[in-house]
Amino acid sequence: MKLTMKKALTGSVIAIGALIAGMSVASAAGGGSDYEMKHKDWHFQGMSGTYDRAAMQRGYQVYREVCSACHQLKHLSFRHLGDKGGPYYDELYKNPNDNPDVKAFAADWDVEVVDLDTGDIETRPGIPADQFPAIYPNDAAAAASNNGKAPPDLSVIVKARVGGADYIYNVLTSYDKDDVMMNKAMGGQIAMANPLSDGLVEYADGTPATVDQMAMDVTEFLAWSADPKMEARKSLGFAVMLYLFILSILLWFSYRAVWRNVKH
Ligand code: HEC
Numbered sequence: 001m002k003l004t005m006k007k008a009l010t011g012s013v014i015a016i017g018a019l020i021a022g023m024s025v026a027s028a029a030g031g032g033s034d035y036e037m038k039h040k041d042w043h044f045q046g047m048s049g050t051y052d053r054a055a056m057q058r059g060y061q062v063y064r065e066v067c068s069a070c071h072q073l074k075h076l077s078f079r080h081l082g083d084k085g086g087p088y089y090d091e092l093y094k095n096p097n098d099n100p101d102v103k104a105f106a107a108d109w110d111v112e113v114v115d116l117d118t119g120d121i122e123t124r125p126g127i128p129a130d131q132f133p134a135i136y137p138n139d140a141a142a143a144a145s146n147n148g149k150a151p152p153d154l155s156v157i158v159k160a161r162v163g164g165a166d167y168i169y170n171v172l173t174s175y176d177k178d179d180v181m182m183n184k185a186m187g188g189q190i191a192m193a194n195p196l197s198d199g200l201v202e203y204a205d206g207t208p209a210t211v212d213q214m215a216m217d218v219t220e221f222l223a224w225s226a227d228p229k230m231e232a233r234k235s236l237g238f239a240v241m242l243y244l245f246i247l248s249i250l251l252w253f254s255y256r257a258v259w260r261n262v263k264h
Contacts, residue, residue, distance in 0.1 A: 035170075035174075035184050035185055035187065037163060037166055037167070037170050037185070038166070038169070038170055038173070039166050040165070040166060040169055040216065042165050042219075042220070042223065043055065043220065044165075044220070044223055044224075044230065047234065047237070047238070048234065048238065049234070050231050050234075051085070051087075051220060051223070051224045051230075051231065052220055053087060054205060055216065055217045055220040055221075056086075056087035056217075056220050056221045056224050057087045057088065057204075057205070058203050058204075058205065058207060058213075058214075058217040058221075059087070059217040059218040059219070059220045059221025059222070060081065060087050060088075060105075060221050061201055061203065061204060061217075062201055062214045062217055062218040062221070063154070063218055063221055063222075064105075064108070065200075065201050066195055066196065066200060066201065066214075066218075067154065067195065067218065068132075068135065069135070070135060070142075070146060070151040070192070071135065071151045071152070071153065071154045072132060072133070072134050072135050072153050072154070072155075073132040073153070073154055073155040073225060074131070074132070074134075074153040074155050075153070075155040075156060075225075076131070076132050076155050076225055077128070077129060077130060077131045077132070078102055078105055078106035078109075078126055078127070078128045078129075078130055078132070079096040079097055079102060079106075079128040079129055080096070080225075080228060081096070081101070081102050081105060082096025082099035082101065082102035082128070083096055083228065084232075085224075085228060085229070085230075085231045085232060086224070086228065087221065087224065088101045088102055088105070096128055097127075097128045097129065099128070102128045103127070103128060106125070106126035106127050106128050106130060107125040107126055107127075108125075108126070109125070109126040109130075109132070109133060110123050110124070110125065110126070110133070111123070111124060111125070111126040111127075111130045111133050112133065132155075135151075136150075146191055146192070147181075147191040148191060149191035149192075151192065154222055154225070155222075155225045155226065156225070156226045157222060157226065158219070158222050158223045158225075158226040158227070159226040159227065160226075164223070165219050165220075165222075165223045167185070168215075168218075168219045168222060169215050169216060169219045170185040171183060171185045171186060171190075172195070172196055172211070172214075172215035172218070172219070173185075173211060173212060173215045174186075175194040180193045180194040181193055196211045196214050196215060197211065198210050198211055200214065201214065
């Protein structure tokens with residue numbers, strides 16, 4: 001009897017362990033053709049992985065200074081940058097609308113709004129509650145300015161592409177040396193001319209801005225924008241595991257106490 005219980009307990013510990021291991025196996029699928037995807041050890045992978053805040057902040061800088069010329073972040077508002085878990089979260093400002101960094105980043109954009117009195121469209125500096133503005137009036141205009149292909153929205157692209165973060169990083173680092181429109185990760189011709197070159201941005205934190213560094217940082221930022229609740233979800237998962245583990249131990253001891261004086 002005791003033995004079976006012990007077995008059952010061991011079994012449940014193994015099951016919990018397997019679950020933990022399973023959670024850390026990310027959706028690692030490869031891209032098409034004979035191209036070998038380069039795999040990176042992302043900070044946010046695994047059961048306890050979190051976003052690297054400094055990398056996200058550098059990534060936002062890359063997005064703002066480079067990618068935002070063509071790509072929108074449709075599903076994001078400026079205030080999200082200051083949400084808990086976001087790149088510019090600050091404990092002093094639980095409400096990101098009050099966060100000075102967030103306000104400054106919002107004000108750095110021009111946002112079109114309709115004047116409710118006159119019905120006219122006017123342009124004013126952004127405020128934290130605004131969505132990231134569209135770059136082009138519509139897809140046709142976007143395609144017309146970009147070799148016939150509209151630049152896709154980037155806010156959820158890490159989730160939308162097979163290979164996720166690795167894929168985005170590979171696209172940004174697999175351009176042909178001599179032809180800015182040829183990309184190995186995209187299987188040849190691409191409508192996005194190589195957007196990165198060494199030293200393109202000057203990082204606020206002094207990190208050398210190599211192509212590889214910028215590609216990793218902007219990918220980190222886009223991984224967050226595609227899944228801003230990941231950290232909260234993981235810490236809840238951990239609490240549940242801990243709870244189950246403690247429950248198993250309590251059950252074991254109460255089993256022993258209950259059956260202590262029973263002969264079998
Ligand atoms: C000059 C405009 C322009 C800039 C700047 C630009 N892109 Fe693009 N991007 C495009 C266009 C156009 C496409 C569509 C390419 C295609 O489908 O051939 C694209 C496609 C992409 C794709 C998607 C590939 C796919 O699977 O569909 C990613 C990811 C991407 N860009 C990321 C970025 C990032 C990150 C930056 C900033 C470092 C950036 N882009 C800067 C125009 C641009």
